[in-house]
Amino acid sequence: MLDTASNRPDLPAEIARRRTFAIISHPDAGKTTLTEKFLLYGGAIQMAGQVRAKGEARRTRSDFMQMEKDRGISVSASAMSFDFGPFRFNLVDTPGHSDFSEDTYRTLTAVDAAVMVIDGAKGVESQTQKLFEVCRLRDLPILTFCNKMDRESRDTFDIIDEIQENLAIDVTPASWPIGVGRDFMGCYDMLNDRLELMDRADRNKVAQSIEINGLDDPKLDEHVPATLVAQLREEVAMARELLPALNPQSVLEGHMTPIWFGSAINSFGVKELMTGIADFGPEPQVQKATPRAIAPEETKVTGFVFKVQANMDPRHRDRVAFVRLASGHFKRGMKLTHVRSKKPMTVTAPVLFLASDRELAEEAWAGDIIGIPNHGQLRIGDTLTEGEDLRVTGIPSFAPELLQQARAGDPMKAKHLEKALMQFAEEGAAKVFKPTFGSGFIVGVVGALQFEVLASRIEQEYGLPVRFENSQFTSARWVNGPKAAVDKFCEANKQHIARDNDGDVVYLTRMQWDIDRVTRDYPDVALTSTKEMM
Ligand code: G4P
Secondary structure (H helix, E strand, O other): OOOOOOOOOOOOOHHHEEEEEEEEEEEOOOOHHHHHHHHHOOOOOOOOOOOOOHHHHOOHHHHHHHHHHHHHHHHHHHHHEEEEOOOEEOOOOOOOHHHHHHHHHHHHOOOEEEEEEEOOOEOOHHHHHHHHHHHHOOOOOEEEEEOOOOOOOOOOHHHHHHHHHOOOOEEEEEEOOOOOOOHHOEEEOOOOOOEEEEEOOOOOOEEEEOOOOOOOOOHHHHOOHHHHHHHHHHHHHHHHHHHHOHHHHHHHHHOOOEEEEEHHHOOHHHHHHHHHHHHHOOOOOOOOEOOOOOOOOOOOOOEEEEEEEEEOOOOOOOOOEEEEEEEEEEEOEEEEOOOOEEEEEEHHHHHHOOOOOEEEOOOEEEEOEEEEEEOOOOOOOOEEEEOOOOOEEOOOOOOOOEEEEEEEEOOHHHHHHHHHHHHHHHHHOOOOOEEHHHHHOEEEEOOOHHHHHHHHHHHHHOOOOOEEOOOOOEEEEEEEHHHHHHHHHHHOHHHHEEEEEOEEEEEEEHHHHHHHHHHHHHOOOOOEEEEEEE
16 A cells, blocks of 8 residues: 555656546535645645635626636635645646636646545535546546535445445445544545554644454444444445446546545545555556547656636736646746747746645645646647657637627727637636627626626726627537638638637527528538647
């Protein structure tokens, strides 16, 4: 246990010890609490409570905007690095609200695994299900933590059945809860035949671990009351018979998820989960790219931008590009090639996100997330290499589901508004379409809350009042096909044609009927709802 030896012998030890993952959950399941306990065990924070303020701030819309105002906080929480035994964990934060699902999707392209947190009383909730589907698209390994076992929770078999049925994934219990609600006293560690007992008196204390020699060991009876011990023996025997045994390869391929039961607030089950991340994490994986995939052990450094955060300091208009290193050993001051523009870029001030502090990164390895401050050169989907023409693939842009017309509160400031909107588009916070016909801009987002956040940020960061008004269009599709066919199509449908913020042609639609018509009348033209960013 806790051995960083990898079954990929070419992987340098520094890379083999890295685990880069995200937590997915429905709001309130306990993601913030769990993150806090991770950091506590990782020695990254001294006291529980430091991440809490953020969790509370997330609860309401206005507080959410308040938090968004404080760019510093949300940036340092976007990626956190800390050590756990010999391992280096990189935890990448996913936005909690479903209106930011595109951002979440892209974040998940930067991790090698996800921890799914569910509430033991509520089971699989809507947002968990959505995020899980996103992980599935990428065959990400998923480790499950069933939280709040100190409260009344559902029957253990029911919880496992629900995950298996709703998410169509095999579930294997890594631990088994003993007692429920008030009677919950800990878990039987099914992987190591150990008894883990929870200390209700001290919430930050690591559970007491008792070695047991199998379920028949009389030591079990010394620690667990007779009523619960009989039930435990029966349930574990049944679980071993009815549920699949742990198969690490199947976990790696995303077909099986091990589940740990615990209580984040009582620090219970957290250490076992962290050990699970270390054991089944996995280490940094091969990255899909064109014209060839990138292996983490390659000596040359490559990385890609999966997130951009603008205006951390509104006075300076600076941005931080979050880069996942895909291969090699990065050192500060390195000269990398920005593949899209083919221009060299010297990375002089990269940042590592060590819990609540930002630190200059002197070095980093494949698997790490570094922040690169820049003035707008780096966009989502960009690849950085040591010269080779490689582009990381699989970072999509989704067609927006809501479109609105943006209008400057002050007509004299229309040009300024255009600039502000373009910057948000590059950050990935919205899509901006410039119709070929008529004036103004159409802004597209995935969820309505994004309009509110945009309006508030444009006002605060650029001092521009802005109004979002209904547009005659409801959706947008990218237009693909042979140039002659696309030109002919655009000419005949001018009122529907616009350019997105990258200059690509889009077709603005009013209803599904529009799309059906194009499919019928223009067989050479393809309308797509996703676009690769590279
Ligand atoms: P989130 O980030 O997923 O939204 O959840 P968060 O950690 O903020 O937790 C949501 C609520 O659940 C919090 O309660 C938190 O204290 C509670 N919680 C987290 N883990 C456990 C657990 O293991 N057992 C129990 N019983 N509760 C847990 P709150 O009342 O909203 O906030 P607070 O007043 O406790 O801070």
